[in-house]
Amino acid sequence: MSSKSVSSLYFPEEPKEPVVVDSHAKSKEIADRLGKVFDNRGVYFVADYEKSVGNYIADVDGNVYLDVYAQIASIPLGYNNPALIETAKSDKMIRAIVDRPAIGNFPGKDTDEIVSEILKVAPKGQDKVWSGLSGADANELAFKAAFFYYQAKKRGYTTQFSEEEMKSVMQNEAPGSPELAILSFERGFHGRLFASGSTTCSKPIHKLDMPSFKWPKAQFPSYKYPLDKYAEENKKEDERCLKIVDDIIQNNKIPVAAVLVEPIQSEGGDNHASAEFFQGLRDITLKHGSLLIMDEVQTGVGATGVMWAHERFNLQPPPDLVTFSKKFQSAGYFFHDPEIIPNFAYRQFNTWCGDPARMILAGAIGQEILKHDLVKRAAEVGDYLFKKLEQLQEKYPKYIKDLRGKDRATFIAWSLESGEARNKFLSDMKTVGVNIGGCAEDSVRLRPTLVFEEQHADILVSAIDKLLGSY
Amino acid sequence: MSSKSVSSLYFPEEPKEPVVVDSHAKSKEIADRLGKVFDNRGVYFVADYEKSVGNYIADVDGNVYLDVYAQIASIPLGYNNPALIETAKSDKMIRAIVDRPAIGNFPGKDTDEIVSEILKVAPKGQDKVWSGLSGADANELAFKAAFFYYQAKKRGYTTQFSEEEMKSVMQNEAPGSPELAILSFERGFHGRLFASGSTTCSKPIHKLDMPSFKWPKAQFPSYKYPLDKYAEENKKEDERCLKIVDDIIQNNKIPVAAVLVEPIQSEGGDNHASAEFFQGLRDITLKHGSLLIMDEVQTGVGATGVMWAHERFNLQPPPDLVTFSKKFQSAGYFFHDPEIIPNFAYRQFNTWCGDPARMILAGAIGQEILKHDLVKRAAEVGDYLFKKLEQLQEKYPKYIKDLRGKDRATFIAWSLESGEARNKFLSDMKTVGVNIGGCAEDSVRLRPTLVFEEQHADILVSAIDKLLGSY
Numbered sequence: 001m002s003s004k005s006v007s008s009l010y011f012p013e014e015p016k017e018p019v020v021v022d023s024h025a026k027s028k029e030i031a032d033r034l035g036k037v038f039d040n041r042g043v044y045f046v047a048d049y050e051k052s053v054g055n056y057i058a059d060v061d062g063n064v065y066l067d068v069y070a071q072i073a074s075i076p077l078g079y080n081n082p083a084l085i086e087t088a089k090s091d092k093m094i095r096a097i098v099d100r101p102a103i104g105n106f107p108g109k110d111t112d113e114i115v116s117e118i119l120k121v122a123p124k125g126q127d128k129v130w131s132g133l134s135g136a137d138a139n140e141l142a143f144k145a146a147f148f149y150y151q152a153k154k155r156g157y158t159t160q161f162s163e164e165e166m167k168s169v170m171q172n173e174a175p176g177s178p179e180l181a182i183l184s185f186e187r188g189f190h191g192r193l194f195a196s197g198s199t200t201c202s203k204p205i206h207k208l209d210m211p212s213f214k215w216p217k218a219q220f221p222s223y224k225y226p227l228d229k230y231a232e233e234n235k236k237e238d239e240r241c242l243k244i245v246d247d248i249i250q251n252n253k254i255p256v257a258a259v260l261v262e263p264i265q266s267e268g269g270d271n272h273a274s275a276e277f278f279q280g281l282r283d284i285t286l287k288h289g290s291l292l293i294m295d296e297v298q299t300g301v302g303a304t305g306v307m308w309a310h311e312r313f314n315l316q317p318p319p320d321l322v323t324f325s326k327k328f329q330s331a332g333y334f335f336h337d338p339e340i341i342p343n344f345a346y347r348q349f350n351t352w353c354g355d356p357a358r359m360i361l362a363g364a365i366g367q368e369i370l371k372h373d374l375v376k377r378a379a380e381v382g383d384y385l386f387k388k389l390e391q392l393q394e395k396y397p398k399y400i401k402d403l404r405g406k407d408r409a410t411f412i413a414w415s416l417e418s419g420e421a422r423n424k425f426l427s428d429m430k431t432v433g434v435n436i437g438g439c440a441e442d443s444v445r446l447r448p449t450l451v452f453e454e455q456h457a458d459i460l461v462s463a464i465d466k467l468l469g470s471y
Numbered sequence: 472m473s474s475k476s477v478s479s480l481y482f483p484e485e486p487k488e489p490v491v492v493d494s495h496a497k498s499k500e501i502a503d504r505l506g507k508v509f510d511n512r513g514v515y516f517v518a519d520y521e522k523s524v525g526n527y528i529a530d531v532d533g534n535v536y537l538d539v540y541a542q543i544a545s546i547p548l549g550y551n552n553p554a555l556i557e558t559a560k561s562d563k564m565i566r567a568i569v570d571r572p573a574i575g576n577f578p579g580k581d582t583d584e585i586v587s588e589i590l591k592v593a594p595k596g597q598d599k600v601w602s603g604l605s606g607a608d609a610n611e612l613a614f615k616a617a618f619f620y621y622q623a624k625k626r627g628y629t630t631q632f633s634e635e636e637m638k639s640v641m642q643n644e645a646p647g648s649p650e651l652a653i654l655s656f657e658r659g660f661h662g663r664l665f666a667s668g669s670t671t672c673s674k675p676i677h678k679l680d681m682p683s684f685k686w687p688k689a690q691f692p693s694y695k696y697p698l699d700k701y702a703e704e705n706k707k708e709d710e711r712c713l714k715i716v717d718d719i720i721q722n723n724k725i726p727v728a729a730v731l732v733e734p735i736q737s738e739g740g741d742n743h744a745s746a747e748f749f750q751g752l753r754d755i756t757l758k759h760g761s762l763l764i765m766d767e768v769q770t771g772v773g774a775t776g777v778m779w780a781h782e783r784f785n786l787q788p789p790p791d792l793v794t795f796s797k798k799f800q801s802a803g804y805f806f807h808d809p810e811i812i813p814n815f816a817y818r819q820f821n822t823w824c825g826d827p828a829r830m831i832l833a834g835a836i837g838q839e840i841l842k843h844d845l846v847k848r849a850a851e852v853g854d855y856l857f858k859k860l861e862q863l864q865e866k867y868p869k870y871i872k873d874l875r876g877k878d879r880a881t882f883i884a885w886s887l888e889s890g891e892a893r894n895k896f897l898s899d900m901k902t903v904g905v906n907i908g909g910c911a912e913d914s915v916r917l918r919p920t921l922v923f924e925e926q927h928a929d930i931l932v933s934a935i936d937k938l939l940g941s942y
Binding site: 030037043046047105131151172186193347352358 | 505507509511514518542571574580582592599602611632664676681684796800812816821
């Protein structure tokens with residue numbers, strides 16, 4: 001381990017194990033104060049980021065948890081990573097903070113370089129990028145690109161807009177504001193703004209009371225496990241779901257400009273599907289002239305043992321747009337077809353067009369990952385962890401069901417028998433020193449950093465064992 | 472002047488005048504290179520932020536422009552402001568960059584303080600805040616709050632959702648996903664995502680080919696100038712427009728959950744309306760149980776000679792939500808009614824819930840403004856500048872028409888005879904050393920920083936004089 005331990009290289013002072021003190025009083029006090037000015041009802045605990053190191057998050061009461069949730073799957077290289085601290089202290093970063101440019105109008109002399117650093121870790125087949133601010137924003141910017149592309153194809157790429165289009169759009173009416181749809185999947189999650197919310201379909205609470213676009217949903221495959229035992233059934237499940245997609249695009253009364261899908265449905269329960277399913281989606285979108293948008297907001301940046309989860313599917317041709325955020329700490333979409341650049345200036349545009357401070361950080365994250373081969377390491381650690389979890393599954397079949405994420409690095413999940421049991425498990429894990437999160441109604445998801453290693457996996461496994469042994 | 476000059480305090484090295492070199496070759500070269508990976512068609516020039524100081528922006532060819540556009544109205548205190556550089560270098564900022572928290576779940580021990588700093592410059596009557604990432608995001612988050620509020624009132628604030636709501640929302644159907652509208656105004660601008668885009672109504676290019684919500688638009692007053700001469704006509708114009716608002720809320724087939732308005736329509740042409748008009752809006756929204764959302768994305772943070780432009784209207788009661796971004800370098804909405812906090816957790820929620828790095832900067836911007844009384848200074852400088860522009864208007868009536876923004880600090884605009892003439896003027900101003908922007912189809916808008924002072928106003932005025940004299 002020692003020669004491979006990037007975490008000990010980054011974090012010589014990383015704790016060797018969690019610290020559990022039996023108090024949450026300060027956390028409660030500060031959260032209550034925060035509640036007077038800010039919604040505090042989702043607060044797990046108040047963190048002390050100054051004292052958090054590597055894979056360990058400290059709270060204000062002195063608890064130090066092994067963190068396998070990592071700010072909802074978004075801390076890439078551990079807390080207070082020294083390489084990223086260097087980046088944060090650089091003159092370039094300081095300027096990006098205090099002189100935030102409108103980069104669409106006034107890029108800096110280093111904007112080209114900042115963008116190019118990001119592109120060094122772009123998905124295979126993608127060589128251009130557009131920048132945004134969050135996962136929801138990235139997806140909605142991708143929808144805009146898809147709608148612009150779809151209509152530009154229809155009217156001829158460089159053709160001017162008609163007078164009728166120019167006039168009707170100001171009334172929010174067709175033809176200037178056409179009826180067009182994004183097709184997404186049941187159990188998918190793509191954000192919580194209005195268009196992204198219209199494609200999200202994992203939990204009611206994400207979108208209750210929000211007006212929505214009447215966009216269709218297909219079904220995402222529901223496999224039987226273990227996969228090798230049910231190969232035939234699961235193949236049929238792929239075909240069933242692909243037929244639904246084909247039928248919807250063919251028959252939906254609103255034209256489907258793009259199909260939006262996660263390579264692994266994450267918030268919705270870590271639902272996996274085969275490379276054949278995804279190639280099927282690619283084929284169907286090509287057949288109908290719809291674009292394929294791969295939402296890698298949660299799966300991207302090494303988390304699944306490849307840089308981008310969909311690269312495993314080796315899609316031919318690659319997806320048209322790939323959205324990112326979370327672990328990259330910067331958001332946007334990758335693409336390759338020049339015609340996805342809107343046919344006129346100022347269409348895909350806004351004041352800031354992203355945030356160079358966050359883009360600089362994304363570039364540094366990418367370089368650190370390459371330098372330390374962290375994607376490969378995540379895959380190795382994931383294999384190590386998965387085997388141990390399989391043993392726990394045999395020992396505690398009631399609490400570890402449908403273990404998912406084999407060969408997907410540490411992107412691992414499992415289900416419990418009910419939402420109640422799952423919630424109790426998540427909460428109880430703090431008593432054995434682990435901060436851990438859920439997905440769907442009844443599942444647990446592991447989303448550690450890319451510097452989560454065998455020694456951390458051991459601690460996690462023995463904490464789970466200890467807790468489940470006490471049930 | 473000397474005792475009042477905050478700019479010379481901040482920027483002892485600020486240039487005394489613009490530098491115009493007759494070359495744009497490097498800018499073109501770098502912009503072309505950027506174009507291979509990023510949309511570059513909106514690029515004015517490639518800036519050298521390292522060499523930009525205070526009110527002056529340098530480009531890579533050695534041109535140094537007096538900047539009265541300030542990154543589309545968003546640089547608050549000048550380029551490379553030393554106080555903000557200090558903030559950017561602070562440990563707190565560095566942690567916010569490298570340990571970006573999901574503040575809804577895991578706030579830091581300083582989150583409460585960061586939020587409280589922002590609230591020190593909140594609009595009168597507002598004492599809570601929710602944080603987002605951009606102007607469009609801020610507005611859409613405010614729409615969500617308004618829809619949640621509207622429906623919660625209807626069903627009883629703490630009442631659970633019905634099974635029918637929980638089920639239908641997953642199909643994007645009512646009652647879970649109800650038909651509700653935001654009423655906005657013709658010529659208004661509120662962002663370019665899908666829901667914000669549905670409320671934006673200033674130029675077709677902002678929203679062509681985007682599906683939209685069929686939300687209604689009212690008319691914003693169109694005054695005759697000078698205002699005192701046309702007092703009677705303008706009062707009737709207010710009444711005419713208010714009646715339209717009242718009629719729409721009363722009769723629109725989709726219930727209007729909120730009215731959204733800018734205190735001065737900015738992107739749409741710097742269109743002003745009276746305090747009576749805005750109080751009228753407030754009264755109408757109260758009468759119908761709709762919320763009033765004041766979009767201060769461009770007008771906020773001192774730009775108009777008060778901290779928040781709508782504070783001049785002294786509305787009783789204050790608006791329900793006030794959105795911000797741009798000059799504050801952080802986005803979100805202020806509010807005061809606790810019932811605007813959604814009735815259950817995880818409704819107004821997302822991974823990051825804003826960006827503490829940008830929130831820390833916003834707090835520092837607020838404190839600098841208070842410390843140096845920059846809002847008052849902006850008002851003084853604006854009065855000084857406006858008088859000089861009035862003189863220019865007399866001299867060049869063809870090029871300076873409908874001068875707007877008297878008593879609104881440097882938030883000043885005027886029209887030219889055509890879009891072509893305006894575009895030529897904006898472009899030609901670079902030849903006399905000024906970077907300046909437009910609004911609407913035919914107008915020029917001044918959006919300098921809050922450290923734009925009399926000496927800068929003199930340079931601007933003589934540059935305009937020189938250019939128009941040459942026409």
